[in-house]
Amino acid sequence: MNKNLILILIFFTTNIFSQSIKTISAIQGKDSDYFEYEDYDENQNPIGKLEFLKGCSWYCGGSVTEIIVSSELKEQNGIHYSPKNAHDFDKNTAWIEGKPDYGIGEFIEYRFDFKNYNGGLGINKILLTNGYKKDKTNWKNNSRVKQLKMYINDKPYSIINLLDSFEIQTIEIDKIMFPSNKMTKLRFEILDIYKEDKFKDTAISLLMFEGIGVH
Template identity: 65%
Template sequence: MKVKLTILFLYFSSVLIGQELKIINAKQANDSDFFDYEDYDENMNPIGEMEFLKGCSWYCGGSVKKMIGSSELNENNGINYSPSNAHDFNKNTAWVEGSADYGIGEFIEYHFNFDEMNNYDGGLGINRILIANGYKKSLETWNNNSRIKKLKVYLNDEPYAILNLLDSFEIQTIEIDEINFPANKTTKLKFEIIDVYKGDKFDDTALSLLMFEGTGVH
């Protein structure tokens, strides 16, 4: 009997260990590595707005088919807070969750599907997440609104990882194991808020950018 109980204990312990989620810590990066002005004049003075991932990137071939969110803050003075704002290359917009508190349990979900791409053979994938945490259009706005401290990630509805984000105004990066996007299939990545850094003024939790770098483009 003791032997059987020991075997059962070891079995269930191995199952629980196998179910533990990987913890991935964000790394601090610099805005200057990812943002550049639209153009420069002959004296190298900047022209226009700052652009994210200007020039060649994973998005030369990769894309997100669809985005959904569990909630969003109501539009105010013509400004919307849609989940799609987290993937629009624009630091001045943001997804802001619409719950009555700090948004614990709220999420955005990305759908990847390349069926419309001619002769797609499943070669695209992602291995890095780029995040502008909070509402980045100004430092004052960033401080006033809450930011994300932890995200729980689901891959095709299965728990995948916990991401520990930095409370930083500048860009941060997260290295992940490569996730490939097979042909003739939709791949889903869901990011759920499970902890926050509280804002100075508002409960609302914001995310300006959550975008990707990856493989299969060049």
């Protein structure tokens, strides 16, 4: 085959593929919009720890059936870094990938399997706290995600550009509906990172959702 024709075919194939995957940029949010203290005393001083999505949210009806990851950092001093930490409503825990480098190519995958319901549940926004948000020292010492690749049922959906921010950020996505009695998988693969001050380990403290069909 003519070399010029091969180059043209490669160019158009690459161009079509790249156009099919859109790029989404995260929007800076405020922790105060999503985190609230357990209670307040008579002088309005906070009591207890900060709670994420306190009160009613999409999770009043929506849920995640299973979370799997390609790797996780081994437990250290009684602290674990499992995938459930990214979906436990707690900013003080985190999923941290377990590769010896920065974790490029590692992923976290959410599986939704709604049984015995008539449909109508879906998500349209991702809520993400980047890095290890336990405190500023841990956040700086560990790497954060700069770019994710999102898949729906193993098919590429979008490239997500994240902010190197201690506070929460949101990602607006198209409406993704969950059918009944059929599993839907959302995978988030690490493509690039913001480098750490001390540890190469890349962390996500919260990756959760807002959606429709609950209220």
